[in-house]
Amino acid sequence: MQKMDKVQIWGIPSNLPTDKAAVFRSRLLLAYNDIRPLLSEPLPIISIGDIRQKQQPEASPSGEKKSISDPSDIRYLPQEPLYSFKQLILPEETLNAIRNAIELLKVEKTVFDDWGLRTIEPNPRVALNFYGPPGTGKTLAAHAIADYLHKTILIASYAEIESKYHGDGPKNVKAIFAAAEKQDAILFIDEADSLLSKRLLNVTQGSEQAINSMRSQLLICLEQFHGTVIFATNLIENYDKAFETRIQHIAFKMPDIFCREKIWQAHLLPQLPLAPELSCTDLAQAVEDVCGRDIKNAVIRTAVQAAIRHTLITQQDLINTIKNIKAARISVIGNNGNLSQEDKNLLLEKAKQALMHSSATTKEDTHGR
Template structure:
């Protein structure tokens, strides 16, 4: 028996095409079981290519596998039962299984940011919460079929970009799906764009905030003079990212450092929010939130004095507290003193300077 689908438009997004194929497979499986047929030849074609596969119902596959176990002697040249799928290539759903959403780790109460930045974040959240009213009740979907919120948190490392992404997801009451550029790129040609598509598919599947960390390479200008395969690969990934953003319905947050040149196409699709190094007021709040009441502090510890230490970010403060606590415990001292914390901060700042100079 043979079945075919012809003329599937090339312009149909892969997510929609994949859903069509899955529905087709389910219907064919029911047909084979009810008709007591052993297999069917399937052809799916577009104007550019044609895919063929032999489809075997799951019930028959189980019988064949059971019968194979009973026969101890192998049968020469016996064909193995075909898999229950259209092609041997990994499907979008299968590729998306590598990406899973998780509950957010931080709330807005834990954020210590300048007031203006807090207001900007809250404004972004309000626009997300009003999506249903604006796009569905007021039918602005007529002019924007795929409503989405795309944000780029940019600024120096350790300034709260990741915390803010988690806090935003927690405020919205949804999970967060986190990925980095390193989890998207691939040494195999053509895999990077497919990973981008699968990542957005997974976020839509899990109804999650999508957070893409270390996204500098993704949002930079596309290369006009491509001379190497690696350059071609990054251009292909950026192109797929553009397509996925257009089709995505949800919240996506990028985190970048101070990259020099954003791609103009992203500038019109993404809202940019700057995360500066914390001021003294923010540093005071960060120190207070990173010194839990269970931590034995000496009476000489002064948060006011610690907050006056400049050129430190939230991550530096967190690491300084942990470093000071470890050294105190290792030397069997009773309290973490002021000088322990100051020394820890200075070590972290010195290490950062050394790393920059070595570059």
């Protein structure tokens, strides 16, 4: 059997800021992925960590040393969290719900081992679903939890899990959970609406069967998983009842005036050329129904314009920019939500045709394999 090469990089300084370390790690992984098609089988194992995480390979009972990674880990490597709990600006109710959920990990030994509850729950876990409008801090919160627990975070999305080949979707779900547990990482699955939705009835096509298989595999993985998994979704109405009892749902709402003021303060850094009269309190009051992402984008766009014009960033500039961002967002939602019945029927027909085409393509790909 051909020997598999191992590439291990343990050189990221422990005092490097987490965002810089994450960028460095990401670039190394991208470089590796670029050369993978040129490599012969078996592919080398790559493992990237910082100096403080370096560990010696474990010895097996037979005396042989185990490698830190295995081939199944190559696609799913965790990263250092980009944000901390200090950067998390949410209503106190939401923050308390998050803290209470993750405190389980701190008392696990007492509750499940000393008090014997592991006999009725062999795999205690924290399974959370952050749901709410885009830009309200769901991804930031997942990173903050990983930082709070001093763990890395493994990020995946539904698009990465889904496969055009029948049978690969459930395998991907299983591989992601296995990689997160093995590497003691927080698992964050973004855009998870389709994964948590109700399983389809009266299945007639292979693509529908594949979706049901992924959802069934997810249920199995949740039951067997020992760790923390966080889903991020936009809606909660159409979830499968089987998930309702296994996941704690935490709502992420649009920030109120107090949170908006804190978000403005966090983004208007002292290095920016700010006009003296600028007030975060007034900015929070001036425009309602905007999320943290809207505010971040408003600050960036206004700063770019100020740099081009060689002027200060004024309060009115920021207000005008965020009003435009809000108007564009509402316009998109309105255009999608106020369709005539004729337009709805046309879109439905196009969706059906696309689904049929996708199913046909999948069958061809499957036979071609």
